[in-house]
Amino acid sequence: MTSLILALVTLLSTFSVDPESTSSSQNEPVKIAVAGLTHDHVHWIFGRDNSRNDIEVVGIYEPNEELWQRYMEMYDLDQNLHFDDLFDMLNETHPEAITAFGSTYDHLQLVETAAPLGVHVMVEKPLAVNLDHALRMKKLADENDIHLITNYETTWYSSNQEVKRLFEHDKGFGKIRKVTVNDGHQGPKEIGVSEEFLEWLTDPVLNGGGAIMDFGCYGANLITWLMDGQEPTSVTAVTQTHKPGIYPHVDDEATIILTYPGVQGVIQASWNWPYNRKDMQVYGEHGYAFAQDNQNLQILKRADESPENISIDPREYPYNDPFSYLAAVVNDDITVQETDLSSLSNNITVMKILDAAKKSAETGKTITLTP
Structure with missing residues (x-):
């Protein structure tokens, strides 16, 4: 511990x-x-x-x-x-x-x-x-x-910020067509979280679910941000429990597919990865940008080119730390925009996605979101 x-x-x-x-x-x-x-x-x-x-x-x-x-x-x-x-x-x-x-x-x-x-x-x-x-x-x-x-x-990953910048400023990637966000680890018990944390994290009431809530929220948050706050038109999800002896009451594996006009989002949330990961792949019409961790990216602008690996400097104060950010918001040094990762608007959409995902997994049906 x-x-x-x-x-x-x-x-x-x-x-x-x-x-x-x-x-x-x-x-x-x-x-x-x-x-x-x-x-x-x-x-x-x-x-x-x-x-x-x-x-x-x-x-x-x-x-x-x-x-x-x-x-x-x-x-x-x-x-x-x-x-x-x-x-x-x-x-x-x-x-x-x-x-x-x-x-x-x-x-x-x-x-x-x-x-x-x-x-x-x-x-x-x-x-x-x-x-x-x-x-x-x-x-x-x-x-x-x-x-x-x-x-x-x-939110504090400079790599994610750079990916969004590259697609927003027409750096040769074309429009976003597909986003895949992968988050998770070997499992909370497997990595040795505290007993107090494990107790509620694996409770379907106190956590609202298992891996689908714990890590599915990351992908919903990032994709909503990349889509400038737009809600998906449909949500389809599959959940499984591969380790019922450890997680008898919640899922430990979740895959969520989001559809938008011209764009598809895939969220892979798992307590079964063989290693810790928080990474994102964004594919455009002509190239891609992969945020491999908090600072490192791989980008490809054309199919006939070789991928380029780059490292991005950490975000500047107060955007590199949640508590510095909170202090700046309280002091009115920062105005939280509706499309920001931390915003209430973004995270209401995240909850719409997660609620629809849980309903889809339970019923085996695609859930259509009403505008």
Whole structure:
């Protein structure tokens, strides 16, 4: 478990703040509260480089005392930061924003509690367990005029940004015809996630599904972004459970096909890959661009040319880290556009896709989305 945590912190620190990068306006640190410690991505906020002093963690809500003690010792956290009641934490610490690291099912309750207090919210992907929860969250965010954004690791990949730029600026690839997004790993139990994380990640209620939710959301998010927010006309999905002894209640394998006029999207989400992967292939009329990881690409502009491998510099501050981004949004240094990867609009579409995908997998039918 210790080696997994170290690996996770090392991976996520790739997107930490570079003190020498372009500076944002000088503001006081944004006061941020943490809701939950059962999502292992919470190591991201505790392990990040905060040399810019752009955020300050003012409270941590976690009802599991043993889990709190573990994190307190691991990161030398102040005991006074801990609360076992979410409402009490918000009222006593008065954060400007709160970031969610509990189960996906908990996201709705978090917004129900934070939004009326005017507290902005960032949740870990996906936005919600289902579209109903997502729409209720949107209503609360709109009524209370708060930001509600969703964090994906791949949002901070400079490779993905470069792929979109290449196709937007007519670099010889032609129009997008097909997008394939591949995400996943060997399985949460196999890679050694914490017991608390595994418990809700494999619960069909608390996670909304298995691999289809855990990793299917990445592809839905990226394809929606590449399509400038356009919704697919149809969704077809197949799910399987190859390891029922480990994942008896949820899928561990999912493939989702999205259709658009002139474009097809394929999302491959799996807890059965023989290695960790988060990559994307975008095919145009004349060439392709493959985002192989966070910084490396392979591109081909013409069939009679050889592929070119290139490496892209990391994204600049504050677009290289979710917490820097959140602080900039709260400070109005960044205006979240409807088509942005983190936006509520994009992620409502993601939930429409995932709900349709689960229905398709259950019924064996293609689901047509109504505009």
